[in-house]
Amino acid sequence: MEQTETAGQSAARSVKSAARVFDGLEYLAPLPQGAGFMQIGAALGIPKSSLHALLDVMPHRGYPVRDPERRRYRLGLRVWEAGQACPRHHDLLDVAREVLRATVAVVNETAQLAQLSGAENGYLAGADSSHLLRLQSDTGRRLAAHATGLGKALLAELPDAKVAARPGGPALPV
Numbered sequence: 001m002e003q004t005e006t007a008g009q010s011a012a013r014s015v016k017s018a019a020r021v022f023d024g025l026e027y028l029a030p031l032p033q034g035a036g037f038m039q040i041g042a043a044l045g046i047p048k049s050s051l052h053a054l055l056d057v058m059p060h061r062g063y064p065v066r067d068p069e070r071r072r073y074r075l076g077l078r079v080w081e082a083g084q085a086c087p088r089h090h091d092l093l094d095v096a097r098e099v100l101r102a103t104v105a106v107v108n109e110t111a112q113l114a115q116l117s118g119a120e121n122g123y124l125a126g127a128d129s130s131h132l133l134r135l136q137s138d139t140g141r142r143l144a145a146h147a148t149g150l151g152k153a154l155l156a157e158l159p160d161a162k163v164a165a166r167p168g169g170p171a172l173p174v
Contacts, residue, residue, distance in 0.1 A: 034074030
């Protein structure tokens with residue numbers, strides 16, 4: 001085993017061939033048209049013999065697939081199937097609560113998760129700061145989106161036409 005360091009991660013022990021498989025999948029992920037053998041090899045810095053072996057095994061498992069006419073590899077259905085299993089193994093709100101708690105641990109301010117519903121935010125999860133005077137997170141509560149900081153942030157991400165067309169609330173000055 002060797003020490004490797006990937007973008008955004010600290011050095012960790014890895015098996016070179018396993019790291020190359022993941023590097024290949026991550027390289028192909030943003031390329032809907034796929035990539036050819038030489039393009040993949042050049043981008044990943046993998047010797048031709050090693051890349052040939054990887055690209056011989058991986059398509060048989062359905063992770064990348066090879067278009068024989070265009071001679072390009074792209075992500076296969078097995079990648080999608082594996083990704084779809086993630087929600088079955090992780091409750092999204094549990095993951096969100098962990099992120100909210102971690103955020104509070106760093107900044108010691110209340111953190112909330114909400115979703116727009118008409119002209120209101122519906123609060124899905126929250127984590128409170130330790131300050132004596134703090135914003136209280138009430139999961140399940142609904143508040144007018146234009147009247148809260150979180151609601152304003154959610155509305156700010158929408159085009160003006162979608163904000164104006166939100167059902168369930170009065171027309172607000174822009």
